[in-house]
Amino acid sequence: MRPPKLADRLLAWFCAPHLREDVLGDLHERFSLRTAREGVRNARRRYWRDVLAYVRPEFIRRQPEVYPQPTNTTMLRNYIKIAWRTFRKDTTFTMINVVGLATGLAVALLIIQYVRFELSYENTHPLADRIVRLTMDYMNGGTVYSQDTETNPPLGARIKREMSQVVNYTRAYPVGEPNLTVQIGENYHLVERVLAVDSSFFSLFNYPLIQGNRNDLFTKPRQAILTESMALTYFNTLDVVGKTVKIPKSAGSILLEVIGVVPDSPANTHLKFDMLLSYPTMLSDFGEREDNWEGNNTLTYVQLAENASYERFEKSLIAFNNRLHKEKRLVNEQVIGQKISDIHLYSHKTFETEPNNEARSVYFLLGVAFLVLLSAFVNYVNLTTSKALDRAREIGMRKVVGSTRRQIKTQIFTETLLINLVAGGLAVGLVAALRSVFVEVAGLPEGFTVFQDAFFWESLGAFLLLSIGLSGFYPAFVLSSFDPVVVLKGSFSRSVRGTLLRKSLVVFQFTVTVILLAQTFAVYKQVNFLRDQNLGVNIDHTLVVKAPAGANAQKDYGAFRQMLLDESQVKAVSLSGTVPGLRSTHMGTTTGVNLSDAIKKTSYNYYLTQIDTSFIGLMGLTLLAGENFDASTQPAFSDPTNRQLIVNEETIRLWEIPTPAAAIGKQVDLWGRKATIRGVVKNYHYESPKAAYIPIIHMYSPNFDSFASVKFAGGNARDQLTMLRKVYEANFPHSPFSYFFLDSEYDKQYKADDRFQQVFGALTGFAILISCLGLFGLATFTVSKRTKEIGIRKVIGASTINLMVLLSGDFIRTVLISIFIGLPITYFIIKNWLANYAVRIELSWWLFASPALLVMLLVLVSISSKTIATALMNPVKSLRSE
Amino acid sequence: MRRSDLGEFEEVVLLTVAALSPGAYSVAIAEELEQETGRPVSTGAVHAALQRLEQKGYLRSEMGEATAERGGRRKRFFTVTALGGRVLNEVHDVRTRLWDRIVPTIRLEWR
Numbered sequence: 001m002r003p004p005k006l007a008d009r010l011l012a013w014f015c016a017p018h019l020r021e022d023v024l025g026d027l028h029e030r031f032s033l034r035t036a037r038e039g040v041r042n043a044r045r046r047y048w049r050d051v052l053a054y055v056r057p058e059f060i061r062r063q064p065e066v067y068p069q070p071t072n073t074t075m076l077r078n079y080i081k082i083a084w085r086t087f088r089k090d091t092t093f094t095m096i097n098v099v100g101l102a103t104g105l106a107v108a109l110l111i112i113q114y115v116r117f118e119l120s121y122e123n124t125h126p127l128a129d130r131i132v133r134l135t136m137d138y139m140n141g142g143t144v145y146s147q148d149t150e151t152n153p154p155l156g157a158r159i160k161r162e163m164s165q166v167v168n169y170t171r172a173y174p175v176g177e178p179n180l181t182v183q184i185g186e187n188y189h190l191v192e193r194v195l196a197v198d199s200s201f202f203s204l205f206n207y208p209l210i211q212g213n214r215n216d217l218f219t220k221p222r223q224a225i226l227t228e229s230m231a232l233t234y235f236n237t238l239d240v241v242g243k244t245v246k247i248p249k250s251a252g253s254i255l256l257e258v259i260g261v262v263p264d265s266p267a268n269t270h271l272k273f274d275m276l277l278s279y280p281t282m283l284s285d286f287g288e289r290e291d292n293w294e295g296n297n298t299l300t301y302v303q304l305a306e307n308a309s310y311e312r313f314e315k316s317l318i319a320f321n322n323r324l325h326k327e328k329r330l331v332n333e334q335v336i337g338q339k340i341s342d343i344h345l346y347s348h349k350t351f352e353t354e355p356n357n358e359a360r361s362v363y364f365l366l367g368v369a370f371l372v373l374l375s376a377f378v379n380y381v382n383l384t385t386s387k388a389l390d391r392a393r394e395i396g397m398r399k400v401v402g403s404t405r406r407q408i409k410t411q412i413f414t415e416t417l418l419i420n421l422v423a424g425g426l427a428v429g430l431v432a433a434l435r436s437v438f439v440e441v442a443g444l445p446e447g448f449t450v451f452q453d454a455f456f457w458e459s460l461g462a463f464l465l466l467s468i469g470l471s472g473f474y475p476a477f478v479l480s481s482f483d484p485v486v487v488l489k490g491s492f493s494r495s496v497r498g499t500l501l502r503k504s505l506v507v508f509q510f511t512v513t514v515i516l517l518a519q520t521f522a523v524y525k526q527v528n529f530l531r532d533q534n535l536g537v538n539i540d541h542t543l544v545v546k547a548p549a550g551a552n553a554q555k556d557y558g559a560f561r562q563m564l565l566d567e568s569q570v571k572a573v574s575l576s577g578t579v580p581g582l583r584s585t586h587m588g589t590t591t592g593v594n595l596s597d598a599i600k601k602t603s604y605n606y607y608l609t610q611i612d613t614s615f616i617g618l619m620g621l622t623l624l625a626g627e628n629f630d631a632s633t634q635p636a637f638s639d640p641t642n643r644q645l646i647v648n649e650e651t652i653r654l655w656e657i658p659t660p661a662a663a664i665g666k667q668v669d670l671w672g673r674k675a676t677i678r679g680v681v682k683n684y685h686y687e688s689p690k691a692a693y694i695p696i697i698h699m700y701s702p703n704f705d706s707f708a709s710v711k712f713a714g715g716n717a718r719d720q721l722t723m724l725r726k727v728y729e730a731n732f733p734h735s736p737f738s739y740f741f742l743d744s745e746y747d748k749q750y751k752a753d754d755r756f757q758q759v760f761g762a763l764t765g766f767a768i769l770i771s772c773l774g775l776f777g778l779a780t781f782t783v784s785k786r787t788k789e790i791g792i793r794k795v796i797g798a799s800t801i802n803l804m805v806l807l808s809g810d811f812i813r814t815v816l817i818s819i820f821i822g823l824p825i826t827y828f829i830i831k832n833w834l835a836n837y838a839v840r841i842e843l844s845w846w847l848f849a850s851p852a853l854l855v856m857l858l859v860l861v862s863i864s865s866k867t868i869a870t871a872l873m874n875p876v877k878s879l880r881s882e
Numbered sequence: 883m884r885r886s887d888l889g890e891f892e893e894v895v896l897l898t899v900a901a902l903s904p905g906a907y908s909v910a911i912a913e914e915l916e917q918e919t920g921r922p923v924s925t926g927a928v929h930a931a932l933q934r935l936e937q938k939g940y941l942r943s944e945m946g947e948a949t950a951e952r953g954g955r956r957k958r959f960f961t962v963t964a965l966g967g968r969v970l971n972e973v974h975d976v977r978t979r980l981w982d983r984i985v986p987t988i989r990l991e992w993r
Contacts, residue, residue: 022908025955026925029909053926058933082908497981 003031004044005049009452016055018063022053043418047335075407081415086415093421096777099381100770101471102776104376105429105463107766111369111452112443114759115267117242118362121344124266125206127303128341133311134159135349137334138591138605146605147349148589151300153282153292155335156198163316165308170201172271173282173298174353179546181736182275183253184234188736190546191230193353196277196286196298204303205271208510212241212260218278221285225276226255227264245275247285254285255635267445269341271299271353293329299353301340303504313337332591332603335882350605351585365480365763371512373463377471378505379774380419384412386477386781388482388503395479408480416472424464433695441758443751468872474501482549488760504560506778507818509771510855514822515829516764517851522830522841523760527753527780529841535746536684537580538620541712542742543724544579547704557704564710567723572711577610577705580619580686581746584694588687593697595655596667596674604654606647607686607694610636610701616646616681618711625650625660626679629700633678636699643675645702649683649696688749692838704871717741772862775811777861783807783870790870791878803871808863815859884889885941886970895931896940896970900962907957908932932960940966 008024015023021317027050034043087094122128132153138146156169173196180194199218202209209217210228219226224245231240240258247254256277264273282288288297304313310792324330355480377879395408431450439448452458456769520663557575565568578586586606592603617623629644636643645668647858649660660680670766712720721739728737798806826848834840841847870878888896898905898914908928915923935941946957962970 021955022958023925023929025952025957026908026912026929028953028955029949029951030912033909033913049922050924050926054928054929056926057932059926089932296987 001713003028004048006092007048011051011054016062019059023059027051035413068360076414079411080396080418083415083418087419091389092780093383093777096773097419098423098426100376100379100773101420101431101467102426103766105423105427105460105467106434107763108369108463109427109431109456109459110434110607110761111365111437111627113453113456114438114444115362115366115449117444117448118345118357118456121268121270125204125269125340126202127165127206130304130306130308130340131204131340132302132303132304132310132337133340133343134335136296138603139332139334140603147298147303148605148638149347149349149351149353150296150298151335152294152296153288153290153306153331154297156302159302160279162320163313164303164447165313166302167305167363168200168204168303170198170204170301171279171287171298172197172201172204172301173279174418175277175286179738180275181248183248188248188734189234190444190736192486193273194275194277195271195273195280196279201276204301206263210263211238213398218276219280221278221280221283222254222256222280223259223281225262226258227262227274228261228262230274231258231261234535235731235793242658243573254281256281267448268344269357302337308335310339350589351777355752357752365756365759366761368516368763368767371516372763372770373467373775374470375509375512375767375770375774378509379770380416380471381775382502382505382774383781384416384471385478386778387481388475389785390874391479392482392487393650395482396484399482399484400488400513400675403479412479413468413472414825416468416475418647419423420464420468422472423467424460430729434613436647436726438730441755441762443755445627454661461806468589486487502778503814506771506775506814507821509774510815510818510859511822511825513764513767513771514819514851514855516760517825517855518823518826518848519829519833520757520761520764521851522833522847523753523757524836525841525847526834527757530689530750530753530837530839531811533685533839534690535580535681535689536621537686538745539581539742541714542618543710543712543720544740544742544745545708545728546738547706547708548728548732557708557769558705558710560727562729563727566723567722568741569712569715570710571713571719572614573712574614574618574709575610575612575702575704575707576709577613577706578700579742579745580684581742584686584691590671593670595657596669596778602654604695606651606654607696609698609704609781610647610706611698612700612702615698615709618709618876619684621684624680624682626664626677633700635703636700637701640671640673642679643670643673645670645675645857646679646681646698647677648681648693648696650693652677652680653696654695688746689839690749690753690837713783768858772858775859776866779807779811779866782810783866787873787878790873791875794873795879796876804864804867807870808860811859811863812856815856819855821846827857888940888973889931891927892931892935893970895928896935896962896966898946899932899935899941899960900967900970903961906960909957913931930959935966936960940969 005754011023011027012020021394027047030050031047035045038046042395055718098578122131125131134151136148136151137144138148153171153173156171160166175194175196176191180191182189183190198217203205203212203219209225211231212225218222224239226234226245228238231238233574234245235243238261240261243258245256245258247256281879283290304310314337316719319328321334324335324445343352344356345362346356347356398411399407412503412816435450439446442616442777462838481659490778561573577588587607587609590607591605592601593606594601611629613631616623616628626646629646633644634642652660652663654656655663655668657666662679663677681698683690686694686696709722724738728735786807790807792805793803827843830847831843892913895911898906898911902910902914907960908925911932912923912925912928932941932943934967940963941960943958943960946959947952948956
């Protein structure tokens, strides 16, 4: 009988070889003794225990060899030692390399995190690649003039019925834009993002229920589901199933039953919400109809079958559209699909659920970050190869002693590796320091973590590898190529080939710098230019309050207004459906409004808003012709037969009326009734001047159901706010006081531009820092090589100025080349970028000359400390130097 | 002479080597100890103790002949060195001295 084989294998693995004979012999002998005495089974069991008893350091430790085994480590240790000495010998170079690489790495790491977040939209929904949002294109003849995200309610059900590729659909109706007032117990709250959705919403999008029952969701009207944080904010508990949320309405409040809690919407989805209502609530309480082909106010999402191709789906959508047109369900609209993963970076339609980003600027920033990183590599390559001469003798000696080329390459790579590891560590520190600033500037969600993410460490590893490869390859190649005979004879001098490469790398670096700098200037100028535009509307010293909920709002408005006007600082108070500076999508839109006597009917999209008599005065709009609404005007909704309209210039342009005066008194077909043009106002920027003027139709409404604007004469904003709050609470005691300053709200529209400008500016700053560091290093090196030459020149009689020109000339020439390459490229980039803006700066020579001058100045500053010092040096000293 | 470097188990192993001499090797010692104490003793523990004793100079070893039960592997025989013998004697003396000092009545009470 043999002892267990596996136990023997285990022993052979851990036991030191020189003890194996003894140990195995003992074990086997004992095994046979035991087999004879206690039987095989017991012997085998005991055998295992005996084997395990050998797991002790005495038996595991290997016998030390007489000869140290791997000779490689000796060489490696030598490389590390030499590397350390080289680093210490010239700390300036080491610092420039480490700081440059660390900055480049940190920048690249942060930007890649940002890009990853931007690209991660909708990733949390497992079906995301099969969910398509249906949207509407408004056609005027053959051209698309407006794209709308919102669709008609029956669309989803019909498309599912008629197209085999579509297996499911859900509607999402944004309720109460921009926010909805709800009553919980005695308190009123504003909920910002409320969606009414079908029960299928939960099978399309991934929202597991924390509370409540998954079956039977949202089949009945007046059901609500809260997000986790909403439940905690309003009820202080997650145990909210069965509780009631009230939507106060003048004609009978709506009581919603809470039937569940879902996690908060992730930061990376375009469709975020705080509260969900069952879609049937729209039918029962909000006057929506299941067969409403006239109004499109709901988002429609469809889920494609597993094997359906998107191209095929788009093709069948054309046929689907044709059917709808034939039935006259749609006239000027065209239903088109849009993959939801494309929404965040590519979609800029009206009524988007949130402002989207642009793929172009995301990739642009990524590209710039890589250029900054490349610039850091360039520094390393340049400094290392320029220093190669210093090390030529060392390399020569190594070769004579017997080193192969490969070994020398390994040595240089070891040095690169060490520098990069230090830089990598420093980069992690930089990222930690810059993280919170970056998260804010780049508009990432709060609490965006960097280090917990495995991706961060993976990308750090990848960047380090890239860095070691790119920055180590050429220096290793150059240094290992020295011919020992030439080098040791001393007849070795700088090669033209190497200098040319270094120069072209510097040219590359500074071309990038010039381009970035000019871009930064242009972006800065453009954003400021937008800010300084005459908006056509006066937004200073204006506070806007939201209308209170409930029945008494109307009654109490008169008193509220009077109390405000009694205050000395208040100049005017007005009511309106929405205010400039909010997104234009808060206005209603309608298509195909035409002059009654128009021969050719068009179907443009017009924006409708309600204003009262003091709105035009308060906002500082200019009435070009006709007159303002007055007390005798009938409110547009109480008198549909004789609606009075005040339109802007853009509207009459679309109606092809030549002058504002000619428009007054003309009849217009609006919603099947005649309406009269009462006045024409000068165009004003409802949204930021980035967008073109939109056609706006103002109608009269004295109802306080959206916003009241209060214009102050100037003075302390805080006092005004306190006063307004007091007056508001005195008149509308149960309503939450919700307000904003019109100018700061207006400013929010520039957020995306500001963000881009800041990130871009920071990147440019880093690029400049890195290239100037590199140039400083190069200047230090070249100048130190020419100390003796300078001394001789001085003795012969060269002036300090002569010498400085001589020393800087080379660098200045290189940078001039960069400027001449960079500026034309910049010209094209800026021109293309500006084309996105309706209002834009003129391209002036100044825009190009100033960055060029600035780069020149920076170059002079970074090299001058070395050149001046050398030029001033006492020739006696420099001639003695070796 | 430092006494502290002889552990209890080591002492027993050393004694057993002395008792089994000249046929003392790890398996025999382990078997012997198992019989004497009635508790399982692994060759691993014995082997480790023998190694330590040899390092301290109390034991000397040499390779013996191969046997079939060992799968053709050789045994390692141990003998006590002069130093080892002296240490054993010393330990024994210390113990005897202490034993002798125990008052007879107490010994009687144990029984």
